[in-house]
Amino acid sequence: MFNLFENKRYEQVCDIGFNNFGRYVKDEEFLSLYAFGCLHSDFIDRLALPISLLKYSKTARANSAYFAVIFMQKKLLYHALIDGYELSQYKLPSTNYVLSKVFDYYVALGKHSPRNFYLFDDLTNPKLSYKLYLTKDTKSYKMVIEEYYDNTLIKKHIYW
Structure with missing residues (x-):
């Protein structure tokens, strides 16, 4: 997923994240990468779950706040x-x-x-x-x- 993101294949990142969300629900790096992929491919509504789950680290909370502003x-x-x-x-x-x-x-x-x-x-x-x-x-x-x-x-x- 990270290689796809680096190669600006954001829609694929978003789709892979969406399809594997349940397996990585506690992995904040996965959730952030998934959410940024969705953001860059204009799937803003898919940010809702990462917004609520990114809360355990300072970086995750910052990402969550960023996504929440754009979502709102x-x-x-x-x-x-x-x-x-x-x-x-x-x-x-x-x-x-x-x-x-x-x-x-x-x-x-x-x-x-x-x-x-x-x-x-x-x-x-x-x-x-x-x-x-x-x-x-x-x-x-x-x-x-x-x-x-x-x-x-x-x-x-x-x-x-």
Whole structure:
């Protein structure tokens, strides 16, 4: 699993971790690697169990807190986009993860009318920008964040 992670095969790391979770439920290094694999492959909902189980070492607790912030931001942003829930009342920690950045930019808008999409320029890198919007399939909405570098799409993150 570690070799896959080093080779940026994050989705495989997440899948292997998911399929072997029960065997390594007390192994915090395994749980952290699994969770980071899921994070990097945008399977944010799979962070829920590692968040609650990473608690015995200082590093594990730090990882758990990091994952919990991103997990909560995803849930709140999804709620805001679909249901019009007001987020300006929240002041959460931030991370350098793309969803966390977009969450912060969205919250900074304050109270506003719903839009079909939102465009945000990265405050730390003027060549980076983000587009946030919803899509709907037959069952549910998906939240999409497109990352652009110099106006060229470099990655599309899809969350449900």
